[in-house]
Amino acid sequence: MILAAQNLTVPGRLSGISITLRPGELTAICGPNGAGKTTLLRALAGLEPGPVRLGETPLAQLPPRRRAQDIGYLPQHAHPAWNLTAEALVRLGRLPHRTSRAEDDAAALAALTALGAAHLAPRGVHTLSGGERARVALARVLAGNPRWILADEPLASLDLAHAAALLAHFRALADQGTGAKTGVVLVVHSLAHAMNHADRVIVLHKGRLAADAPPAVALSEDVIEHVWGVRAAWTGPAGARALSL
Amino acid sequence: MIRPVPVLLAALALAIPLSLLAGQVWLNPLAPHTANALTILAELRAPRTALALVIGAGLGGAGAAMQGYLRNPLADPGLFGVAPSAAFGAVLALALGLGTLLPLAALAGAAAAMAALGLIAGNAGSSNSTSLFALAGLMLASLSGALTSLVISLAPNPFAMSEIVTWLMGSLEARAWHDVLLAAPPTALGLVLLLRAGPALDALTLGEETARSLGVEPARLLWCMVLGTGLVVGAGVAAAGIIGFIGLVVPHLLRPFTDQRPSSLILPSALGGALLLLVADCLCRLLPLAGGELRIGIALSLLGAPFFLALLLRLRSELA
Numbered sequence: 354m355i356l357a358a359q360n361l362t363v364p365g366r367l368s369g370i371s372i373t374l375r376p377g378e379l380t381a382i383c384g385p386n387g388a389g390k391t392t393l394l395r396a397l398a399g400l401e402p403g404p405v406r407l408g409e410t411p412l413a414q415l416p417p418r419r420r421a422q423d424i425g426y427l428p429q430h431a432h433p434a435w436n437l438t439a440e441a442l443v444r445l446g447r448l449p450h451r452t453s454r455a456e457d458d459a460a461a462l463a464a465l466t467a468l469g470a471a472h473l474a475p476r477g478v479h480t481l482s483g484g485e486r487a488r489v490a491l492a493r494v495l496a497g498n499p500r501w502i503l504a505d506e507p508l509a510s511l512d513l514a515h516a517a518a519l520l521a522h523f524r525a526l527a528d529q530g531t532g533a534k535t536g537v538v539l540v541v542h543s544l545a546h547a548m549n550h551a552d553r554v555i556v557l558h559k560g561r562l563a564a565d566a567p568p569a570v571a572l573s574e575d576v577i578e579h580v581w582g583v584r585a586a587w588t589g590p591a592g593a594r595a596l597s598l
Numbered sequence: 599m600i601r602p603v604p605v606l607l608a609a610l611a612l613a614i615p616l617s618l619l620a621g622q623v624w625l626n627p628l629a630p631h632t633a634n635a636l637t638i639l640a641e642l643r644a645p646r647t648a649l650a651l652v653i654g655a656g657l658g659g660a661g662a663a664m665q666g667y668l669r670n671p672l673a674d675p676g677l678f679g680v681a682p683s684a685a686f687g688a689v690l691a692l693a694l695g696l697g698t699l700l701p702l703a704a705l706a707g708a709a710a711a712m713a714a715l716g717l718i719a720g721n722a723g724s725s726n727s728t729s730l731f732a733l734a735g736l737m738l739a740s741l742s743g744a745l746t747s748l749v750i751s752l753a754p755n756p757f758a759m760s761e762i763v764t765w766l767m768g769s770l771e772a773r774a775w776h777d778v779l780l781a782a783p784p785t786a787l788g789l790v791l792l793l794r795a796g797p798a799l800d801a802l803t804l805g806e807e808t809a810r811s812l813g814v815e816p817a818r819l820l821w822c823m824v825l826g827t828g829l830v831v832g833a834g835v836a837a838a839g840i841i842g843f844i845g846l847v848v849p850h851l852l853r854p855f856t857d858q859r860p861s862s863l864i865l866p867s868a869l870g871g872a873l874l875l876l877v878a879d880c881l882c883r884l885l886p887l888a889g890g891e892l893r894i895g896i897a898l899s900l901l902g903a904p905f906f907l908a909l910l911l912r913l914r915s916e917l918a
Contacts, residue, residue, distance in 0.1 A: 398811055421813030428811075431804045434669035435858040448801055449813040477858075493804075497812075 354408040354423070356501055356536060358396065361403045366392040368560045376500060377534035379527040381547035383572070384557035385581055390540045391429070391505055393557065397538065398426040398503045407501075421449035425499030427490060429506045429540075433478050439465065439489045440474040446496035457496075464495040468522060484515040491519065495526075501536045502526060508541060520550050527552070548572050548587070548594050556580055602855040606869035610651075613876050617647040621883045646770050648778045650879045651872040653770075653838055656785035656830035658871020659864050661845025662852075663792040666799035666860025667823050668728055671853075672909065674846035675827045678735025681842075682742035683711030684835035685766060686749070692762045693749045700765075701780050701836040708832025711738050716824045727816045728806060731823070768839035768895020770879050781837035788829030789868060795822040796861025803860065841895050843902025844871045850909060 357373040367389045374380055374397070382390045395401040399412040399420045406412060412420055425446070433442060440461055447457040465471045470488045473481065478489060487510060494502055502523070508516040527537045541547050547554050547568055554571035556564040558580040564571035577585050577596075587594045618639060619625045625635050625643075632638070660675040667673075675681070687707025691700045715738065719731040746766075753759035798819045801809035806816060834841060848870040849863055856862045875894070878901070882892045 395807075400807060400810055416813075417810070417815050418813035421811060424811070426808070426811035428805070428808055431808050434803050434805075435666075435853075435860070437803060437858050441857050441859055442804075445801055445804065445812065448797055 376536040381551035388557040389560040425494035427504035436477040436479040446493040464492040483510040602866040653834040654872035654875030655868040657844040658848040659868035660830040662849040662863040662867035679738030684708035686742040704836035712828035767893035768841040781833040784829040784833035791826035799860035
């Protein structure tokens with residue numbers, strides 16, 4: 354089921370964005386600060402009013418709970434107000450499904466296990482490190498088994514090893530299964546991450562679509578110079594490219 | 599971990615007989631020779647006990663829900679306009695010499711505050727409705743407080759003024775079954791609404807935006823909170839005047855014994871609120887005081903205000 358925006362405009366932040374995202378793809382949204390990346394992600398998640406549709410249905414017409422079953426959204430900052438256990442926090446991802454407690458517990462544990470975080474289940478989330486918290490937050494989204502995962506800078510507070518592990522998870526989510534595949538959309542700041550791991554890159558510049566193409570095209574040196582205003586060169590082999598200024 | 603609900607139920611099972619027997623005239627169940635023992639029990643102690651349970655449960659449960667809604671351990675259902683507005687309605691009835699209409703006037707005051715809160719915060723779009731709710735509630739509380747003072751200062755005679763001031767202090771003294779019948783249905787309905795809001799309050803733990811992404815509808819939740827707390831607090835003020843701090847203290851004391859989800863705190867807080875109000879009311883009855891018994895509203899404020907300050911100091915050191 355596709356996720357598509359048609360001439361999406363959010364006054365002062367986004368202007369005339371038309372994109373069609375497909376399941377099974379890992380899409381990276383890149384752009385300088387203030388380009389409208391988070392606004393676009395929020396609109397795709399149905400949190401910002403706009404002409405976005407899931408399959409043939411406009412998001413605005415989907416009941417909120419139905420939308421939440423299909424689209425999992427991971428904001429950049431979500432400091433939990435209360436010191437829930439990691440398990441209780443992950444179980445919140447089951448809220449749109451209204452299933453039994455046993456099913457919710459199983460899904461929460463499966464999501465934590467998939468991210469190698471099952472041992473964190475009984476810990477209070479306020480006691481977790483940044484990397485642990487990021488994994489638990491993602492597990493919360495995974496526990497809901499959404500068809501679309503939309504994450505806003507999920508790698509921002511992570512060190513190299515954790516960022517690589519989380520990227521591998523996103524990659525596996527997009528690739529997994531032979532039936533209904535998951536679509537993954539990430540806002541990322543690191544152009545190297547986008548270049549090496551995404552199937553497709555959307556570049557925003559001043560609220561407009563500057564590029565929407567495979568990474569090698571969308572993040573060409575010319576596009577980088579035009580959008581970020583710096584002259585940079587890609588070095589290294591495909592899959593492990595680095596940007597040198 | 600200690601499971602709070604069975605412990606609180608056991609404590610209530612002990613406190614209820616105590617409340618039925620304790621007072622200026624002690625009833626001894628083993629030596630039933632006290633004059634008018636049955637009348638005292640059926641007409642004074644039983645309704646008073648029932649009312650303490652109803653109002654305490656409502657305030658405790660509403661406090662837990664309110665703290666979850668505002669994501670703040672310092673929130674108290676009495677702080678957000680409904681209780682002061684209900685009190686203003688009641689005070690107006692007293693000043694106009696319409697004492698018999700007092701409960702209805704208090705409920706009308708609560709309803710007006712609920713409607714104002716819902717309209718101000720509910721029409722603000724879907725983001726930040728919790729902050730608007732808190733700010734609008736504080737303004738309503740301030741306005742109601744000023745209007746109450748105005749009515750007191752314009753009271754027709756010293757007796758009316760004294761009656762108003764005494765009523766404002768909050769008390770369960772000399773309450774009858776009709777007070778229980780007035781307070782119980784709205785409180786029960788309010789608590790059901792708040793319990794139903796539980797899962798949405800859990801989601802709100804992660805912030806309003808994430809809660810929306812989990813299918814929570816902020817406007818619906820807001821109305822659920824306004825109606826739930828409004829019914830509970832309005833009924834409490836109508837039957838017993840202003841009784842503060844239960845909604846603040848009880849959820850805070852019980853939170854460590856739950857998994858900290860707001861939904862898992864509402865029922866224990868309702869039981870804990872009932873227990874606290876019942877025990878505090880027993881102590882007020884027993885405390886020797888010239889000129890009658892200590893008003894429960896004053897007693898709880900004396901207990902609650904230092905608790906609130908201690909909580910603030912602890913939060914300050916945690917944030918430092």
